[in-house]
Amino acid sequence: MRQSIVRGFAPLFLLAAGTAGAAIVQHEGHVAPVHEALAKAVAAPTRTPANLARDQYRHPAETLAFFGVKPSDTVVEIWPGGGWYTEILAPYVASGGGTLYTVASGRGLNGVNQMKQANPALYGAVKTADFPAMTAEAPRVPDDTADAVLTFRNVHNWQMGERPFAAEAFRQMFAMLKSGGTLGIVEHRLPESADSALERTSGYTKLSTVRRLAEEAGFRFVGTSEVNANPKDKADHPGGVWSLPPTLQGGETDRDKYLAIGESDRMTVKFVKP
Template identity: 65%
Template sequence: MRQPLFRAALAAALLSAAACATLSPEDQALQGSYAALSAAVAAPHRTPANTARDQYRHPLETLSFFGVRPTDTVVEIWPGGGWYTEILAPYLAQGGGRLYAAAPDWGQSGIRKLKEASPQLYGNVLTADFPAFDANATRVPNGTADVVLTFRNVHNWRMGYRREDKQDYSPEAFRQIYAMLKPGGVLGIEDHRLPESAPVERERTSGYLKTSTVVRLAQQAGFRLAGSSEVNANPQDTADWPNGVWTLPPTLALKDKDREKYLAIGESDRMTLKFVKPR
């Protein structure tokens, strides 16, 4: 498994410290960011059901690979119930950063619940519409985000999820993400991975996407692929299940049928891709 770049850089910094006794300001910032992120992942406020999934979602390694710093302005696209928000909100608040939760109105209920239940942790989380089709929508201001993150959502845009016409609006979603990022900003994507040899039609029904599809969509919007990580890979996932990716945990769409089999496989095989908006 490939080591995340952020973690590798930290290891190099620590080795340098052993040799030179002192860290450079850049290495000190790197070490401090990693320590703060580790603390956010281990924080007691996180929901036990969420921490139980760390073994599949690898939040420390994933966010380290994307290079999220505590001083960043971060946009989390479609945060759902706030699995990553539980980590990002206190991490960014501690460092003076800013977090946007961007979703359609129907997709912001989870964030509203977090803000109401724990205003001291999530009260500063900003909300925005995404995708923003309405001229009066609340948008993330163009050119203001250091990092945009989206976890297991691109397949929804490709499928036309929750849109009556089932129209694929992934190109427009990538265009809007590109606009909100600063030059040099990072787009981090994690999604269920479809083998490149599989029929492309399965992207519209299975919840899985080919890596080449995601790379093409990002590049068409103007992004440059900066790296990929296998931190969220699962070679036991063959991506050919009867109810698509939802056959596997945590959904377990078949309920008790072959439940132990799917629990043994674990959560899906996922691509983890880092893109950069050129300067």
């Protein structure tokens, strides 16, 4: 059984993989299964086989259970990319009458729009908006309406480039959420002892940086889970996080070594809007 300690939140929580691929959440000796609809969404035959292969590294049922996402929630997925989590979140929130927003800028919604066109019955209800919304006219998630805002492996992008915008990204995520709403972050983890300059080039970010950005925006830290940890990853690759699968930026160079490591070591962090 894989265990994941949730730190920074008393009393202690444990998150673990249960039977039949479902997760359980244990709190003060009380064990409850992941919502049946979540287990069903993770196991859905409509998921892409290539995406299913990544579950061993991304643990979607355990991750969403840790964040406390309910099928009746209004959920915002920040920068969905090719829609890896969208495949799970869309049917999950639809099962409970919830609402899913996928938000990005420019071509960042191409993957989701293709999903909507290919399967409107499953993804047609997914709403889209700009993120970050940089003009008053940009479509955006209305303030104080979301129960959960989730972003997976994106914070490093907001710190890179000529014009980093991480502070504004966190400010806009804070604005979307209702009081008491959850911000859930999964991010490639840079060791605290590493040179912070690597956050601008390597694709890895320190937990202390994520906490600082969130708390400066007004969030309260709840805790972390080790469900997406990978001790094989030392975050010291010449090509940064992109050396690892699924990118394998180096091609055949050290391919077997990087496949043996697997996907990156990741922090899984939960915040709340007071």
